[in-house]
Every structure is written in structure tokens, then in C-alpha cells.
Amino acid sequence: MKMYRIGYRTIKTAVGTAVAIALAQGLGLPNATSAGILAILCIKPSQKKTVVSSLHRFVACLLGILFSFVFFEGLGYSPVVIGLLLLFFIPITVMLRVEEGIITSSVIILHMYLGGNFTWLNIWQEVQLISVGIGMALLMNVYSPKNETSLKEIQQKLEAQYSQIFIEIAAFFRDGRMDWNGEEITLAAECIRKGKELSLRNAETYTFKNRDHYYHYFTMRDKQFDILERILPTVSRMTVTVRQGDMIADFLTQLSVSVHPGNTAHVHLERLEKLKESLKRTPLPVNREEFEVRALLYYFITEMERYLDIKKEFKALKDISKSKSKRNDAREL
Structure with missing residues (x-):
């Protein structure tokens, strides 16, 4: 019972x-x-x-x-x-x-x-x-319990899943190893679902203050998750490893330690731009298989640029949200 x-x-x-x-x-x-x-x-x-x-x-x-x-x-x-x-x-x-x-x-x-x-x-x-x-x-209802602690825990768990996903993709680019069971994908999707649901309730708890930044955060991660789901099948179609794969693996390793609410997207976008320029200077593919892999690499880089652009947009929205919150707090004072 x-x-x-x-x-x-x-x-x-x-x-x-x-x-x-x-x-x-x-x-x-x-x-x-x-x-x-x-x-x-x-x-x-x-x-x-x-x-x-x-x-x-x-x-x-x-x-x-x-x-x-x-x-x-x-x-x-x-x-x-x-x-x-x-x-x-x-x-x-x-x-x-x-x-x-x-x-x-x-x-x-x-x-x-x-x-x-x-x-x-x-x-x-x-x-x-x-x-x-x-x-x-x-x-x-003057006092209503907030969900800040739970939201923070879900946020940290989600970021850990994203970090591990990048590590696994980097391992594949580096040596072609793909013994990953994809568990982090399922866990990340569940974190996003719970986070959006809880953050929406948390935002409604406050009468006047603008406290919906957690909802914007999980919405941002949801958009990024769509990109991760698109690129994983692309990565799995690569049948050979190339030198450029090591370069992308290094980039993903750096990215895996930078999954947090802070604003580092512009740094990684600059690295991606340098990576693209480096790929342009490498010798042309010598066979069809290398050509297909090179095309998939360019597609992957393009999708990662979208991934980071979403984070930049979130940071701008977060700044606006903070500004509104300060104005509301000033009115209450």
C-alpha cells in the first residue's frame, strides 16, 4: 500500500x-x-x-x-x-x-x-x-517553497551527461572506438524534461520577480540536445579515422570540461573557426571514402557551431532577464 x-x-x-x-x-x-x-x-x-x-x-x-x-x-x-x-x-x-x-x-x-x-x-x-x-x-501563499536546490542538482547532472557525451564522441574521432552504450543520451533527455517542468513551476512561484532563468537554461539545453541527436548518427557513419579527426577530438575534449552555465561559447567558436581554416589547408582526399569522411567532418563542425550559437543566445537572454529582475527588485524596494 x-x-x-x-x-x-x-x-x-x-x-x-x-x-x-x-x-x-x-x-x-x-x-x-x-x-x-x-x-x-x-x-x-x-x-x-x-x-x-x-x-x-x-x-x-x-x-x-x-x-x-x-x-x-x-x-x-x-x-x-x-x-x-x-x-x-x-x-x-x-x-x-x-x-x-x-x-x-x-x-x-x-x-x-x-x-x-x-x-x-x-x-x-x-x-x-x-x-x-x-x-x-x-x-x-506569502511563502511558497522554492525548487532552487533541486534545479541546481538537475542542472549539474545534465551538464555531466553532456560532458561525457563529448568525451565519447572525442574517443571515436581519435581512434574509432565506439563501445559506448549511449546511456547519457537517455539520462540527458530525462534531466531536460524534469528541469523544464520544475523550472516552470519555480518561475510561477514568484509573484512579481523575474525568476525564469532556469526555464530558459533548460530550453537552451533542449535545443542543443536536438543537435546532439542529429550529429551522433553522422559520427557513427564515419568508417575511417583521418588526421582531422584528432583535431576535432582535441576540440571536443576541451569542450567537455567547459559544459557549465557560464559564457565560454565565444571562445569555442573561435577555436572552431581556426579548425575550419586548418581543414581547408589540409591536402584533398585521395579516395571516395576519405572524401565522405571529410564531408561528414564539415557537417559536424557546422552543427557544433549551431550548438555554440544557441549558448550565446542564451547568455544574451540571461543578461536581459537579470536586468528585468533588478528593475523589479528596485520597484519592490
């Missing part, structure tokens, strides 16, 4: 709901349990989603009070009027893009219906009820 584990969001929901109801009862508000319902509905997995959900529900609830006044006071308190009200109310919330608040605002509408008349006291009590429920949800 699988053991059930109580998650952090479950604890926040339980505590937030209980406190919201207790606070509403302490204020002497009727229908105090509705504050708990609002808290349950507004507590989301991340700060950003909670703020958006709370805003939508608050606007929809205020809109529900306004519609209740117009329809109930204008047409009377009857089930038919409730149906007529919803017939207009729901399309308006959809048009305003606050349809997430339809359920909670419907509860408020029914409160006004059961009250049988409109008074400023009733309106004030409903606004208090809404504020308590939504406010408690926001308070519960």
Missing part, C-alpha cells in the same frame, strides 16, 4: 480555511463558512496563480453584488430572477475574463437572494466575507 504524504499546499489550505472561518465568525459575519470556501478556491500552487485567482474572484464577487442589486431590487426576489440574472452575469464575467470567479460570486448572489432585501449592512458584510476569504488565501 502506497503511503499518503501530506503536501505543503494541503497544509496551507487546511490552516487557511480554518482561520478564515474563525475570523469571519469572530467578526460576526453571517454565512462565515463562505470565507473558508473562498480560501480553498484561491489557494493555488504558486504565488502568481493565487494573486491572479484572487483578483478574478474579487472582481466577480463585486460584480455579483452589483447584478444582485439591479435584478433583485428591480425585478423581485424569485428563482426566475436568479436564472435571468445568471443568464446575463455569466457572459459578462467571461467577457471580462474573470470567469474563474463565477462559482464564488454565485454564492454571494445567493446570499443576497436569501437576505430578501438590500441594505448597506448586507453589502458591507459580504465585502468583509470576500476580503477575509481571499485575504487569508493570499496570506497563506
Whole structure:
């Protein structure tokens, strides 16, 4: 039997709901349990989603009070009027893009219906009820656990796989040895999948700060992974080793120790350019087999240039992201 584990969001929901109801009862508000319902509905997995959900529900609830006044006071308190009200109310919330608040605002509408008349006291009590429920949800999500440590571990594991892939390809270029089982390819793909999924959740955790650099990082590695998957079949088609293969093997060995988030792409691009020039100065192939290998080598170099260009683009994007983050932090201060 699988053991059930109580998650952090479950604890926040339980505590937030209980406190919201207790606070509403302490204020002497009727229908105090509705504050708990609002808290349950507004507590989301991340700060950003909670703020958006709370805003939508608050606007929809205020809109529900306004519609209740117009329809109930204008047409009377009857089930038919409730149906007529919803017939207009729901399309308006959809048009305003606050349809997430339809359920909670419907509860408020029914409160006004059961009250049988409109008074400023009733309106004030409903606004208090809404504020308590939504406010408690926001308070519960002031702190949300971050995934920075896990993301760092996945990042380091992924870089280790990339480094080993380059070492294995270098070994093939150097002496034609290909006894590699390709395990690192599978592990790298899994790291990218987990990294993108976790980094997306991590970015959503922050309400205002720009903390999506991990997602950009794993997206960058995903694009590079596509290139690695393309070049591996090309490498395996090389049936002979040539002197140029040693040069590329040396380059890959250097690259294998430089797989990290830092910006060294420009250094390796310069090395590739020198490598291309060196290949141009070597004697022409003497037979068809060497010609095919030389063509595959040029293809390999071209793909590696794309691989490094992707890293350069990521570094530029990272700098922009840092700049936005600093501006947001300055606003908060």
C-alpha cells in the first residue's frame, strides 16, 4: 500500500480555511463558512496563480453584488430572477475574463437572494466575507517553497551527461572506438524534461520577480540536445579515422570540461573557426571514402557551431532577464 504524504499546499489550505472561518465568525459575519470556501478556491500552487485567482474572484464577487442589486431590487426576489440574472452575469464575467470567479460570486448572489432585501449592512458584510476569504488565501501563499536546490542538482547532472557525451564522441574521432552504450543520451533527455517542468513551476512561484532563468537554461539545453541527436548518427557513419579527426577530438575534449552555465561559447567558436581554416589547408582526399569522411567532418563542425550559437543566445537572454529582475527588485524596494 502506497503511503499518503501530506503536501505543503494541503497544509496551507487546511490552516487557511480554518482561520478564515474563525475570523469571519469572530467578526460576526453571517454565512462565515463562505470565507473558508473562498480560501480553498484561491489557494493555488504558486504565488502568481493565487494573486491572479484572487483578483478574478474579487472582481466577480463585486460584480455579483452589483447584478444582485439591479435584478433583485428591480425585478423581485424569485428563482426566475436568479436564472435571468445568471443568464446575463455569466457572459459578462467571461467577457471580462474573470470567469474563474463565477462559482464564488454565485454564492454571494445567493446570499443576497436569501437576505430578501438590500441594505448597506448586507453589502458591507459580504465585502468583509470576500476580503477575509481571499485575504487569508493570499496570506497563506506569502511563502511558497522554492525548487532552487533541486534545479541546481538537475542542472549539474545534465551538464555531466553532456560532458561525457563529448568525451565519447572525442574517443571515436581519435581512434574509432565506439563501445559506448549511449546511456547519457537517455539520462540527458530525462534531466531536460524534469528541469523544464520544475523550472516552470519555480518561475510561477514568484509573484512579481523575474525568476525564469532556469526555464530558459533548460530550453537552451533542449535545443542543443536536438543537435546532439542529429550529429551522433553522422559520427557513427564515419568508417575511417583521418588526421582531422584528432583535431576535432582535441576540440571536443576541451569542450567537455567547459559544459557549465557560464559564457565560454565565444571562445569555442573561435577555436572552431581556426579548425575550419586548418581543414581547408589540409591536402584533398585521395579516395571516395576519405572524401565522405571529410564531408561528414564539415557537417559536424557546422552543427557544433549551431550548438555554440544557441549558448550565446542564451547568455544574451540571461543578461536581459537579470536586468528585468533588478528593475523589479528596485520597484519592490
